[in-house]
Amino acid sequence: MILIEDTVISDDIKEKEFVCNLSKCKGACCVEGDLGAPLEDVELPILKEAYPLIKKYLDPRGIAAIEEQGEYVMDEDDEYSTPTIDGRECAYAVYDKTGTLKCGIEDAYNDGVIDFKKPISCHLYPIRITKYEHYHALNYDQWSICSDACTLGEELKVPVYKFLKDPLIRAYGEDWYKQLEDEIEGE
Structure with a gap:
């Protein structure tokens, strides 16, 4: 320790x-698990404000999930996470042409549209x-x-x-x- x-x-x-190997796992961490990505309290207003700019990077199913559930959701432990599509993949995740899940938030960041890379829980995984x-x-x-x-x-x-x-x-x-x-x- x-x-x-x-x-x-x-x-x-x-x-x-x-070392992440996206060509092998195809972004499985964006779809596996019980909930979406854990969020810090400071990230909630950032997602709310950035969502209109991120939206164009998202899949229509992700947009529908966010517009139904909100930019973030609270779980049974009173902690926040990203919404999911039908209890599976993160609503901010998008499939590329190879079938690999990538982050729509990070795509917007990489294009210089927003200055928030992605939730720290995802970045640190x-x-x-x-x-x-x-x-x-x-x-x-x-x-x-x-x-x-x-x-x-x-x-x-x-x-x-x-x-x-x-x-x-x-x-x-x-x-x-x-x-x-x-x-x-x-x-």
Whole structure:
């Protein structure tokens, strides 16, 4: 376990290797699971404001789901997530011509239409954050749908924390990430 500021980071984040392999998984994380993508409270007004700009990037079924359910939904644990299409794929996900799910929010961001890349929970995956009163716990979420990402990560020798450098900096800042690197690489 690694302790940095108010975060507790599991050893798996330094020890496991991971590189998304979209050509193999086809974006399964956007469709598998019980709910849509977990959302932070600060992301709710951002999605509400950006939705009119994102809409042109979305599939008609995703638009229908959002217009029926809202830009976000609250689950039974009083936490927010993205709406889903018929309880399956995220309403913001779109299939490309190869049948791979991509993020319509990220497409709008990449085109410079909005300045919000995508929900931090998506950007950080396979790290999941559990927030407690005085600290955050960062854990590696090992899921069978990502077995190809684990294989590719092992082939390329890329640990989770290096693969997720940009989203970790987005979530916790450059100084925090430097401390993480120093802690791991100084061992």
